[in-house]
Amino acid sequence: MHGTRTLEPFAAEEFTKRLRAVGEEGYHDKHPFHLLMHEGKLTKAQLQAWIANRFYYQAIIPKKDATILSKSDDPAFRRAWIHRIIDHDGTKEGEGGIRKWLVLAEAAGMQREDVESFRYVLPGVRFAVDGYLMFVQTHSLMEAVASSLTELFAPKLHTVRLPVFEEHYPWVDKKGLEYFRSRLIQAPRDVEYGLQYVLEHCTTRELQEKAIVALTTKCYILWSLLDSLYFAHISPGWPPPLWPR
Amino acid sequence: MHGTRTLEPFAAEEFTKRLRAVGEEGYHDKHPFHLLMHEGKLTKAQLQAWIANRFYYQAIIPKKDATILSKSDDPAFRRAWIHRIIDHDGTKEGEGGIRKWLVLAEAAGMQREDVESFRYVLPGVRFAVDGYLMFVQTHSLMEAVASSLTELFAPKLHTVRLPVFEEHYPWVDKKGLEYFRSRLIQAPRDVEYGLQYVLEHCTTRELQEKAIVALTTKCYILWSLLDSLYFAHISPGWPPPLWPR
DSSP states (O other): OOSGGGSOOOOHHHHHHHHHHHHHHHOGGGSHHHHHHHTTOOOHHHHHHHHHHHHHHHHHHHHHHHHHHHHOOOHHHHHHHHHHHHHHHOSSTTOHHHHHHHHHHHHTTOOHHHHHTTTTOOHHHHHHHHHHHHHHHHSOHHHHHHHGGGGGTHHHHHHHHHHHHHHHOTTSOGGGGHHHHHHHHHHHHHHHHHHHHHHHHOOSHHHHHHHHHHHHHHHHHHHHHHHHHHHHHTSSOOOOTTOOO | OOSGGGSOOOOHHHHHHHHHHHHHHHOGGGSHHHHHHHTTOOOHHHHHHHHHHHHHHHHHHHHHHHHHHHHOOOHHHHHHHHHHHHHHHOSSTTOHHHHHHHHHHHHTTOOHHHHHTTTTOOHHHHHHHHHHHHHHHHSOHHHHHHHGGGGGTHHHHHHHHHHHHHHHOTTSOGGGGHHHHHHHHHHHHHHHHHHHHHHHHOOSHHHHHHHHHHHHHHHHHHHHHHHHHHHHHTSSOOOOTTOOO
16 A cells, blocks of 8 residues: 555564654553543543443453454464463352453442443444454454554553552552553563564564554554543533433 | 343344334434434534535445345345345446535535545444444344344435425535435335345344344444434534544
């Protein structure tokens, strides 16, 4: 499209820099909804809306990672990737990241059934998150892995989330913050592997460009989720008609 | 879920009334972006943004209708439905609804290539419209047909669009309005068939409820498209970072 086929691939360092640049500009930690959250300016209802909507994202993560597993021919890759599913689902009832998110929801004063039913998930959030699953289903293994590289930018965010919640939202019961604590350990381990995989498998400029587009698309998904929350719950503050159902 | 399996199906008249009620509350003619458009209050850039983003929707319609065709075992149904694809694609280069929309874009001062490339399509619009295609791919033929029933509510909107454009946006060249003119004839013919199909094939209350959910989902898609336009181009007026690419 841009004649990238004929160009030399970027060296690993330059390619990594370009991947990081996507996050520096487009990762959702810079979204106005996120800024308000971390400044402690969300009302209880707004923070609850974030927790309920973000749960829809949490809930599809294992399906996304199972789709990635299903694309790989390499047992070593699958062994390295499968723990992401286990991290989210746990090894028995009452464990795992999804469960921890529901504990957060309850700690923030919500009914578990209201969150699990996706009742308060905005249509725009559904479309964006479903789009993430569809992206992974319809793209190459490398692109699917590249779309996961938003983890490159997550640890900084998770580090501040714990003190933010403790300071600004003291009405959220402490036991609800376990999810953030566990991600501090899991995400850096995951991203090391994902980044290495993308660096190794992008052997041409064209593949490198595809990786950058995949990561950009993922940033749009996370950003779009917060756009919908901002639009419905902050300004102009218009949830859609016919909702919730 | 609601024990609907045990309930008697609604009579045709009541069922039709309930389908229409979805549009009365949720069809996008009531969206603030649409109200501004029809009051003549959009700037040139805002109207152009609508045309460019709505083109992404226009462009997937034949793919959506081909998916519907592919689900039917009945030649009579396929014969009745196929003309929708032909309406949009035409029978030769330079014809059809998609081409007419590009003529509208040019009449509104845009470069055809900027519109065809989807360069100015907002990520949230992509997710919603892709979600429509995915809905049709992953649901039954009846639900896919029911999701098309937003046509029930379109003719009223198309009727006013012509005078609205002529009065409020005189800078749009008249030759660009052919799309709206053609839909005045096509949509009422289409909807008659689609409504009849849904009435005949929803033989239980459960199926009727599924049809209502399908139509509601479609309303969310159209509504979400305008939410994204409003958020990026009117208020708060924040297009996402990394966009357009």
